[in-house]
Amino acid sequence: MASKTVEDVLFPGIDVRVERVSDASDILMVEVVSTARPGRCPNCRKQARRVHSTYQRTLDEQPLGPRRVIARLRVRRYFCDRKSCSRKTFVEQVPGLSERHRRSGTRLTGWLRSIAIELGGRPAARLCQRLRLAAGPDPTAQGC
Numbered sequence: 001m002a003s004k005t006v007e008d009v010l011f012p013g014i015d016v017r018v019e020r021v022s023d024a025s026d027i028l029m030v031e032v033v034s035t036a037r038p039g040r041c042p043n044c045r046k047q048a049r050r051v052h053s054t055y056q057r058t059l060d061e062q063p064l065g066p067r068r069v070i071a072r073l074r075v076r077r078y079f080c081d082r083k084s085c086s087r088k089t090f091v092e093q094v095p096g097l098s099e100r101h102r103r104s105g106t107r108l109t110g111w112l113r114s115i116a117i118e119l120g121g122r123p124a125a126r127l128c129q130r131l132r133l134a135a136g137p138d139p140t141a142q143g144c
């Protein structure tokens with residue numbers, strides 16, 4: 001039986017996994033990471049193998065009642081291992097999210113609205129629970 005995951009609902013057409021949902025009094029933070037394979041060096045097209053570092057990028061934020069919903073993407077920077085390549089590292093591009101020159105996030109606004117609808121007035125713990133159920137047991141999951 002094909003069932004939709006939370007990611008399918010919240011991030012249609014985008015290959016991301018929800019890593020963490022943090023629920024503070026005035027902010028609901030949803031952190032996602034790309035599930036796409038490591039990209040290729042934009043300079044020499046070599047397939048990346050090693051992660052250099054990661055950083056958090058705020059994708060969007062929307063008001064939700066008195067609170068704000070903030071979506072963050074964990075972006076990975078990769079090494080280019082080709083010695084002759086002048087580019088030592090590069091940042092992954094997440095199709096649908098972090099492509100350069102992409103026009104502003106209609107889709108993001110859409111999924112943030114979905115989060116708002118999912119949540120209704122309920123505590124985010126419920127959403128957390130749903131994310132867990134959808135994702136299955138994941139020992140690396142934190143924050144829920």
Ligand SMILES: [Zn+2]
Pocket residue numbers: 041042043044045046080081082085086087
């Ligand atoms: Zn390269």
